[in-house]
Amino acid sequence: xxxxxxxxxxxxxxxxxxxxxxxxxxxxxxxxxxxxxxxxxxxxxxxxxxxxxxxxxxxxxxxxxxxxxxxxxxxxxxxxxxxxxxxxxxxxxxxxxxxxxxxxxxxxxxxxxxxxxxxxxxxxxxxxxxxxxxxxxxxxxxxxxxxxxxx
Numbered sequence: 001x002x003x004x005x006x007x008x009x010x011x012x013x014x015x016x017x018x019x020x021x022x023x024x025x026x027x028x029x030x031x032x033x034x035x036x037x038x039x040x041x042x043x044x045x046x047x048x049x050x051x052x053x054x055x056x057x058x059x060x061x062x063x064x065x066x067x068x069x070x071x072x073x074x075x076x077x078x079x080x081x082x083x084x085x086x087x088x089x090x091x092x093x094x095x096x097x098x099x100x101x102x103x104x105x106x107x108x109x110x111x112x113x114x115x116x117x118x119x120x121x122x123x124x125x126x127x128x129x130x131x132x133x134x135x136x137x138x139x140x141x142x143x144x145x146x147x148x149x150x151x
Contacts, residue, residue, distance in 0.1 A: 058141055065139030074138045076129050081145025082107050084116035112147035 057077060064075040082088055088107075092100035108115055125144050128134050143149060 061141065062139050069138055074129075074134075076134075076137055076139070077141045078122065078126055078129065079141050079143050079145070080117060080122045081111065081143070081148045082116045083119060083122060085119055088116060110148065111145070112150065115146065117144055117146060 061075050061077045068075060088104070089100070092103040092107075096103040104116075122144055125142060129137060129142060
């Protein structure tokens with residue numbers, strides 16, 4: 001069993017009946033645009049379509065929140081930035097086949113924290129949003145991107 005699968009099992013086991021009603025939209029993830037002075041910008045494929053989709057998902061989260069809050073159902077979205085996993089490795093290889101490490105370096109240098117996040121960091125935020133500690137969190141989009149979208 002992989003680490004991600006193990007965390008998923010632990011996550012599901014940790015949920016109580018009330019938490020199971022909590023909806024987590026772990027859908028928002030993107031790099032967007034990364035530039036490097038000595039190279040042309042690297043733009044995510046179909047960036048405009050992706051941005052429209054992201055805005056639609058945010059709208060759905062907010063609408064679902066308004067429609068379901070009275071029933072005690074919380075709707076939140078988790079928006080991770082670049083995470084050190086197979087998806088980012090594949091994106092680096094596809095975006096810059098001759099120098100995937102250069103792509104990775106460009107992404108990390110564009111991030112104020114200078115690194116990728118980890119699967120565990122994203123899972124911890126998801127666990128928080130599913131827990132009673134976040135009982136007043138509803139209709140939000142929670143970023144875990146190291147500050148990438150701040151600048």
